[in-house]
Amino acid sequence: MRLVILVLCVLVLFSCAGAYDPLDPTGNITIKWDVMSWTADGYVATVTMYNFQMFRHIVYPGWTLGWTWAKKEVIWSAVGSQTTEQGDCSKFKGNIPHCCKKTPIVVDLLPGVPYNQQFTNCCKGGVVSAWGQDPSQAISSFQLSVGQAGTSNKTVKLPKNFTLLAPGPGYTCGPAKIVPSTSFLTPDKRRKTQALMTWNVTCTYSQFLARKNPSCCVSLSSFYNDTITPCPSCACGCQNRKNCVKSESKIVSMVGIHTPKKDNEPLLQCTHHMCPIRVHWHVKQNYKDYWRVKIAITNFNYRMNYSLWALAIQHPNLNNVTQVFSFDYKPLVPYESINDTGMFFGMKYFNDLLMEAGPSGNVQSEVLLQKNMDTFTFKQGWAFPHKVYFNGDECMLPPPDTYPFLPNSAPPSILTFPPFIFSMLFFLAIWFIES
Ligand SMILES: *[C@@H]1O[C@H](CO)[C@@H](O)[C@H](O)[C@H]1NC(C)=O
Ligand SMILES: *[C@@H]1O[C@H](CO)[C@@H](O)[C@H](O)[C@H]1NC(C)=O
Ligand SMILES: *[C@@H]1O[C@H](CO)[C@@H](O)[C@H](O)[C@H]1NC(C)=O
Ligand SMILES: *[C@@H]1O[C@H](CO)[C@@H](O)[C@H](O)[C@H]1NC(C)=O
Ligand SMILES: *[C@@H]1O[C@H](CO)[C@@H](O)[C@H](O)[C@H]1NC(C)=O
Ligand SMILES: *[C@@H]1O[C@H](CO)[C@@H](O)[C@H](O)[C@H]1NC(C)=O
Ligand SMILES: *[C@@H]1O[C@H](CO)[C@@H](O)[C@H](O)[C@H]1NC(C)=O
Ligand SMILES: *[C@@H]1O[C@H](CO)[C@@H](O)[C@H](O)[C@H]1NC(C)=O
Numbered sequence: 001m002r003l004v005i006l007v008l009c010v011l012v013l014f015s016c017a018g019a020y021d022p023l024d025p026t027g028n029i030t031i032k033w034d035v036m037s038w039t040a041d042g043y044v045a046t047v048t049m050y051n052f053q054m055f056r057h058i059v060y061p062g063w064t065l066g067w068t069w070a071k072k073e074v075i076w077s078a079v080g081s082q083t084t085e086q087g088d089c090s091k092f093k094g095n096i097p098h099c100c101k102k103t104p105i106v107v108d109l110l111p112g113v114p115y116n117q118q119f120t121n122c123c124k125g126g127v128v129s130a131w132g133q134d135p136s137q138a139i140s141s142f143q144l145s146v147g148q149a150g151t152s153n154k155t156v157k158l159p160k161n162f163t164l165l166a167p168g169p170g171y172t173c174g175p176a177k178i179v180p181s182t183s184f185l186t187p188d189k190r191r192k193t194q195a196l197m198t199w200n201v202t203c204t205y206s207q208f209l210a211r212k213n214p215s216c217c218v219s220l221s222s223f224y225n226d227t228i229t230p231c232p233s234c235a236c237g238c239q240n241r242k243n244c245v246k247s248e249s250k251i252v253s254m255v256g257i258h259t260p261k262k263d264n265e266p267l268l269q270c271t272h273h274m275c276p277i278r279v280h281w282h283v284k285q286n287y288k289d290y291w292r293v294k295i296a297i298t299n300f301n302y303r304m305n306y307s308l309w310a311l312a313i314q315h316p317n318l319n320n321v322t323q324v325f326s327f328d329y330k331p332l333v334p335y336e337s338i339n340d341t342g343m344f345f346g347m348k349y350f351n352d353l354l355m356e357a358g359p360s361g362n363v364q365s366e367v368l369l370q371k372n373m374d375t376f377t378f379k380q381g382w383a384f385p386h387k388v389y390f391n392g393d394e395c396m397l398p399p400p401d402t403y404p405f406l407p408n409s410a411p412p413s414i415l416t417f418p419p420f421i422f423s424m425l426f427f428l429a430i431w432f433i434e435s
Pocket of ligand 2: 153154178196197
């Protein structure tokens with residue numbers, strides 16, 4: 001069995017080198033260009049970005065999309081987006097393009113721009129929901145009018161070298177590929193039209209590329225043992241320890257603290273783990289047929305309100321979630337036969353905003369699970385989660401031999417602990433690929 005898993009792991013890892021996420025194996029951001037009409041010197045394209053990731057949002061300050069033109073293309077105009085720089089358009093007289101750069105960088109417009117600059121699914125400041133949370137909000141689109149380009153599907157050259165910040169690094173985009181043209185249904189659904197030409201670009205996320213350290217950690221406790229297992233020390237790196245805030249009262253007198261920095265550099269409350277986010281899992285109660293877990297998320301960053309936060313958790317008993325109090329819950333079934341993963345997110349207008357660090361900087365929920373008598377146990381750390389992700393980034397768990405354990409039972413041994421085995425395999429495989 002172990003061998004089969006190992007072989008599977010390695011195979012899967014090889015097929016999607018590095019950017020593979022076991023809880024969301026097909027997760028990607030797809031950017032689709034539909035050529036809607038040919039013009040005298042180019043084409044008009046609708047560009048649509050689909051965030052197909054189940055639990056990774058594109059958060060404030062939003063996405064930034066770049067590419068390299070294959071020829072000497074220019075952007076005559078953009079609707080529902082803009083390029084960050086115009087570039088050198090001095091060769092043009094009369095009509096001046098919106099952008100003449102060889103490598104345009106496009107961003108979404110902010111909400112509230114005039115109607116004539118808007119486009120369907122635009123103007124959200126580049127903030128895009130995760131597919132698992134709200135597919136209707138997981139789309140962003142805009143229109144470009146491209147000049148000095150091919151004017152037929154034989155002469156048009158696809159843009160190259162796509163780059164995506166969403167909002168930070170971590171995404172790698174593949175080459176644009178011509179795909180069957182998209183068909184559109186007219187609003188009355190009685191007529192189908194189709195794009196003149198369509199190409200897709202797929203971008204995938206890798207936490208290894210995004211950041212050196214994790215950005216969240218997990219602490220654990222239980223009703224059957226007084227020990228609280230804290231987050232590992234320096235779980236998120238201790239480089240910024242000298243800049244952290246030691247006492248709450250100091251914050252009140254600090255000026256400009258509530259303005260996020262351009263680089264999203266956090267201002268953290270001092271903790272031994274130095275993580276912006278801590279997820280606490282408390283095994284709260286044991287009933288005959290059910291058991292109850294309390295989940296709390298705490299924000300330690302004074303510079304960040306997390307809107308649209310999402311938690312993805314893997315635990316073998318999530319196939320029998322009976323009730324989730326005060327969070328929304330949705331099972332994720334990445335592999336058809338295994339239903340052990342789910343996402344939790346805030347309820348609209350109630351706790352979908354995780355406030356900046358301080359007295360309101362936390363959200364919590366309780367989960368009632370039905371025991372499956374064949375597998376349920378409080379032994380061997382079974383009651384604790386195998387994987388925890390906050391906003392799409394994996395959180396660091398404490399080492400298994402420090403988990404609170406049942407009196408009179410042995411602690412989970414490192415070598416028999418499934419999550420540990422999995423991480424070991426994962427890191428081994430990564431190491432194997434990269435060497
Ligand atoms: C991107 O995600 C979609 C939706 O999950 C999936 O159908 C598609 O195959 C994925 N594309 C790649 C290249 O992984
Ligand atoms: C280009 O357009 C012609 C018709 O105008 C069509 O027959 C052909 O399949 C198209 N080629 C591509 C690559 O879309
Ligand atoms: C692709 O884009 C990146 C960043 O914009 C740049 O560093 C790199 O040189 C580009 N590669 C090619 C082949 O244009
Ligand atoms: C291209 O992207 C669109 C939208 O994401 C998707 O529906 C379509 O299946 C993709 N085509 C291919 C060949 O991946
Ligand atoms: C978070 O939201 C509150 C209330 O809307 C606001 O007062 C505060 O300035 C915000 N903080 C940050 C860091 O954006
Ligand atoms: C997965 O588990 C949830 C309960 O958490 C259940 O509602 C859902 O039907 C299950 N799905 C599958 C495919 O077994
Ligand atoms: C949920 O628990 C009940 C009771 O043990 C069990 O019969 C059922 O098979 C479980 N459901 C799943 C999907 O495991
Ligand atoms: C609680 O768990 C800790 C390990 O995390 C262990 O050292 C301690 O002995 C346990 N307490 C009891 C009463 O078993």
